[in-house]
Amino acid sequence: MKAVTWILRIGSVATFAVMAALVYRFLDVNDIWHWNAPYDFIVTVFRFLSLVLFFLTTTMISGLASAFGGGTLPNDLVVGLYNTLVLRQWYMQPYGVDSPLTNLQQVWTSFGANMSSVLLTLWDNTFLFLYFLFAGIGIVLFLQSLVRMDHKFVGGAFLSIQAIIIVASFKLLSVPNMDPFPTDFLIFLTDSYQLLALISFAYLEISYQMIYSYSVGKPVEDREETLKKQLLALRQATRKQDAIERGEKVASSGISRSTSATAFSFLREAIERKVVGSKDALENLDAVSDVRRLQIYVDELLQSDSKARDELTAKAAAPSSAYVIGSTITGSLVRFLSVIVIAFILMSPSVLTTILRLPQGIWNSMEILQPEMMLLLFLPVVLLFPFAAMVITWFSKRAEVEKEELTEEEREAEKARKKDLARRRKEAARARKERERARKKRSHRESEIDEWDKALEETYRK
Amino acid sequence: MITQRGFVVIFAGVLLLTSGFSFVNFYLVLLGVYLVIGLVVTLPLFALTANLAGIEVDRHIDKLKVFSGDFLRVRVTIRNISRRHFDFIEVHDQYPETWILAIGENFIASRIEPGSSITFSYILQARMRGRYHIGPTEVVMRDRLGLHYYKRTLKAHTEVLVYPTWKDVRRMEALGKQRQLGLMFGAHRTKTVGLGSDFAGFREYVPGDEFRLIDWKTSAKSGDMVIRQYEMEKNIQVICMVDTSGSMGNGYPENTKLEYAIRAAVLLTHMGLERKDLVGTCVFSDIVHGYVPPGTRPNHMYDVLEALAAAEPKGWSDYETAIQYVVSNTKKRSLFIWMTDLEESPAPLLNAMKTLVANGHKAMVISPFGPWFEAPVGQFGPVEKVLSEAVSEELWERRNKIARALARFGIEVINVGPEDFLPTIIKTYNQAKQKGVAMF
Numbered sequence: 001m002k003a004v005t006w007i008l009r010i011g012s013v014a015t016f017a018v019m020a021a022l023v024y025r026f027l028d029v030n031d032i033w034h035w036n037a038p039y040d041f042i043v044t045v046f047r048f049l050s051l052v053l054f055f056l057t058t059t060m061i062s063g064l065a066s067a068f069g070g071g072t073l074p075n076d077l078v079v080g081l082y083n084t085l086v087l088r089q090w091y092m093q094p095y096g097v098d099s100p101l102t103n104l105q106q107v108w109t110s111f112g113a114n115m116s117s118v119l120l121t122l123w124d125n126t127f128l129f130l131y132f133l134f135a136g137i138g139i140v141l142f143l144q145s146l147v148r149m150d151h152k153f154v155g156g157a158f159l160s161i162q163a164i165i166i167v168a169s170f171k172l173l174s175v176p177n178m179d180p181f182p183t184d185f186l187i188f189l190t191d192s193y194q195l196l197a198l199i200s201f202a203y204l205e206i207s208y209q210m211i212y213s214y215s216v217g218k219p220v221e222d223r224e225e226t227l228k229k230q231l232l233a234l235r236q237a238t239r240k241q242d243a244i245e246r247g248e249k250v251a252s253s254g255i256s257r258s259t260s261a262t263a264f265s266f267l268r269e270a271i272e273r274k275v276v277g278s279k280d281a282l283e284n285l286d287a288v289s290d291v292r293r294l295q296i297y298v299d300e301l302l303q304s305d306s307k308a309r310d311e312l313t314a315k316a317a318a319p320s321s322a323y324v325i326g327s328t329i330t331g332s333l334v335r336f337l338s339v340i341v342i343a344f345i346l347m348s349p350s351v352l353t354t355i356l357r358l359p360q361g362i363w364n365s366m367e368i369l370q371p372e373m374m375l376l377l378f379l380p381v382v383l384l385f386p387f388a389a390m391v392i393t394w395f396s397k398r399a400e401v402e403k404e405e406l407t408e409e410e411r412e413a414e415k416a417r418k419k420d421l422a423r424r425r426k427e428a429a430r431a432r433k434e435r436e437r438a439r440k441k442r443s444h445r446e447s448e449i450d451e452w453d454k455a456l457e458e459t460y461r462k
Numbered sequence: 463m464i465t466q467r468g469f470v471v472i473f474a475g476v477l478l479l480t481s482g483f484s485f486v487n488f489y490l491v492l493l494g495v496y497l498v499i500g501l502v503v504t505l506p507l508f509a510l511t512a513n514l515a516g517i518e519v520d521r522h523i524d525k526l527k528v529f530s531g532d533f534l535r536v537r538v539t540i541r542n543i544s545r546r547h548f549d550f551i552e553v554h555d556q557y558p559e560t561w562i563l564a565i566g567e568n569f570i571a572s573r574i575e576p577g578s579s580i581t582f583s584y585i586l587q588a589r590m591r592g593r594y595h596i597g598p599t600e601v602v603m604r605d606r607l608g609l610h611y612y613k614r615t616l617k618a619h620t621e622v623l624v625y626p627t628w629k630d631v632r633r634m635e636a637l638g639k640q641r642q643l644g645l646m647f648g649a650h651r652t653k654t655v656g657l658g659s660d661f662a663g664f665r666e667y668v669p670g671d672e673f674r675l676i677d678w679k680t681s682a683k684s685g686d687m688v689i690r691q692y693e694m695e696k697n698i699q700v701i702c703m704v705d706t707s708g709s710m711g712n713g714y715p716e717n718t719k720l721e722y723a724i725r726a727a728v729l730l731t732h733m734g735l736e737r738k739d740l741v742g743t744c745v746f747s748d749i750v751h752g753y754v755p756p757g758t759r760p761n762h763m764y765d766v767l768e769a770l771a772a773a774e775p776k777g778w779s780d781y782e783t784a785i786q787y788v789v790s791n792t793k794k795r796s797l798f799i800w801m802t803d804l805e806e807s808p809a810p811l812l813n814a815m816k817t818l819v820a821n822g823h824k825a826m827v828i829s830p831f832g833p834w835f836e837a838p839v840g841q842f843g844p845v846e847k848v849l850s851e852a853v854s855e856e857l858w859e860r861r862n863k864i865a866r867a868l869a870r871f872g873i874e875v876i877n878v879g880p881e882d883f884l885p886t887i888i889k890t891y892n893q894a895k896q897k898g899v900a901m902f
Contacts, residue, residue: 176487201496209606312566339500343492389506392506
C-alpha cells in the first residue's frame, strides 16, 4: 500500500503545482505579484501605528502642559521646544516633514493629511498582502497534508488558493471567469478556466484518495510496529526488574521514556508509578508482578498459538494494492465525468431553457445570463441524490442498532434470578415484621427488661 | 450520513457559489457546483453498496471467569458475508472502562473483500471484581473519500465474571516460599486434650478418671497417682459475614471498605482451606445475597469467589435477617467474623448477636472505620477539615459505645483501616486456631 500512497502523493503534488501555477498566471495580468508587497504592507502598518502614536503623544503632552500652565494651551515656544527636544528623531520624512513642528495647529493638520494618505495606501497594500498570505497558507497546508495525511490540510490548501481568486474578484480585478457561460459542451470542456476548475477538483480528489490509501494500509503497519515496541518494552522492563532484584545497578533505560510511553500504555502506568528502573522498585510489588505476569502471559500465548502474533498485528487485514489502484482510477473517472456533465447541464443557459421550457420573455432576458439562474436546477438535482440514497436505505435491510436478544435459557435464568431476589426480599420483610411483632408482644407481657437491652442501655447511660 | 469532512466540502462549495453570485463570476460558481455535486453524486451508489447487514462480528475470549488483575486475550473476527467490497471499514470493540488495554489495539480500520474475514486480537487486564460485558462492537463504514458513513452497533456482548483479586494469596504464598517454610509457618494446630492418640503429658489423678489412663510407673516414682493425657488435632469452623450495605462502598475505587472486606474474606477462605478448616461466607445487606456454607469441596473456593464477585454496595445492613438465615443453615458451633462498618443503628446488631450467642456460636467484629478509607484530611480545606474531624469523632464515639456493649458478652470489636485490615484477619484466624474456638 505504500507504493500506491506514493503514486497518489506525486499526483497530489502535480495537481497542486498546476493549480497554483494557473492561478498565478491568470492573475498576473493584473500586475499584483509584487514580491515586495508583504514588506510594503508591514512598513505601512508600522507607519500608521507611528502616526497614531505621534498624535497621541503630542496631544497628551499638550494636555499635561496646559494643566500645569493654568488651564491654557502651551504657547508655540513650549510646543516647539518639546518637538525639538523629544520628537526630533521622529520618523516623519515620508510625510514631507523635515524639521520639528513648532505649532500645535500645524501638528494636527499634518497628522490629518498624512493619516488619510497612509490609510489609503494601507487599503491597497492589504489586498496585495492578502494574495501572498493566502498563497503562503496554501503552500504550508499543502506541505502539511503530504506529511500528516489529514483531510483538513488538503481542504485548507484548496480553499486558500481559491481564496486568492475570491479576494481578487472583490477587488474587481481580471480573474478567471467564464462569462458568458459556454453553450457548447466542447467549448466548455476546452475552456482554459474550466481547466483550472478541473485541476482544482482533481487536486481534492487525488489528495482524498491518497489519504484513503494511507489510512487503509497504515493502521495494519502501525499495529505491527506498535506490537514490536510493546513486546520490546515489556522484555526490557522485566529484565530490569530481574537486575534490580539481583541487586545489580541498573543503567539508564534502554528504551526512552517517550518511546515506551507512546508504545505501551500498560508499561507507561508502571513507569509513572516509578516502578521500573527506580530503586524502590521492589516496594511496589503489585505493579512489578503485573508487568512480569504480562510477560509470562504473552510468552505462553505466542508459544502455544502460532497465529497469535499475526492476530495481534492483524496482518491478514492488509488490503491488496492492485485492487486499490484499479478502484481509485475507475472511481475517480466516474466521479469526474458525472460531475462535469451534471455541472454543464446545470449551468448552461441553453440546456436550462430547453429543459424548463421557459417563456420567450425570460429566454431573451438578461437574468438568464446571471449565475443565480443555475439555482433553478441545481437545488432539486442536488437534493435528488440524498433522497435517492435515503430511499435505497429504506428498501435495503439495514439495522442501525441491534437490540440484544437473549436466548431462551438466558431469559429463563434472568427470570428465575429476579424471582429469587423478590422472594428473598419478601421473606426478609416478613421475618422483620414477625420479629417486630414478637418484640412488641414481649414488651407487653414481660415487665422486666431483657438482659441484653439492659446491658446496652447501661452502656449508653455511662 | 454525511461526515464532518463532507460538511466542510459543502461549506466550501456554498462559499464558492455565493462568491460567484456576488461577484458575477461563473468560474467560482462552476467550482462550487463541482464540489457540491462531487459530494452527493456517489451517495446513492454508496447507499446501495454499503449494506452493513453483510458484516458479521464474532468475538472469542480465552477465559470467561478471571481474577481481578489477570490478563485475557480477546479475538475479534469480522466477516463480509455479502458479495460487495467494503472500501473502508472501522471496527471498534468496546471493553469496560475500568480495564486496561495491555497489548494490541481494540480497533481496526481496513477494507474487506466479499466472502473474506479479518481477525485481530488484543490483550486486556481485568480490573475490579464484578460482572462485566465486553462489547458491543461498533462498525463504521465510510466511502473512499470519507465524505459519507454508515454506522452499526452489533450486539455480541460477552459476559466476563471477574473474581476478587488473588494477589493477597499470591503474596502470602510468595512470602512462604521466600522463607523456605511451608504454608503452615506460624499456624498453630488446634489440639484437644483428652481424646486422640498423641501423648500430651501427665496430670494428677482426680476421682472419676479412667483407671486405664493411670501411668503406674510414673505414679510409683512421684508417689502420687498420675494419669497419662492424650490429645487430638481439631479443626475450626469459621463463617465470614461480609456486609455489602451502601456505606461499605465509600472510599476510593478499589480501596473501599467492601473491597477490603472481600479481600479479607478471600484470604481467610484460602487459609482455612489450606489448613483443612471449614470456612463459610455470607454476603448480605438488607437481604442475604449469597451464602456458601462451610465446606472443603474442591470447588468451595470458586463458590465463595462467585458470591463475592457479584457483591455490590447497596441497601442497608439487616444483621438479624442475615444471622437468622445463616444460623438456620448451620448446625455446628462456629466462629462468626463480621466485617461491617457498624454504621447502622445498634439495636438490630445486638439482637443479631443475641441470636448468635444463644445458638452457641462465637463472634467477633472486624470493623473498617469509614474516615480511614476516605479522603485524607490533608486534602481538605479548613472548613471541610473541621467538619470531617467532627464527623469522625462522632462516629468513633458511636462505635466505642457499641464495642462496649458487645464486650460485655465476649464479642470483640477491632477497628481497622486499609493498612491493617488484612493483617488483622490473618491474626484473628491464627488466634482462633490457637484458642481452639468453635471446633468441630
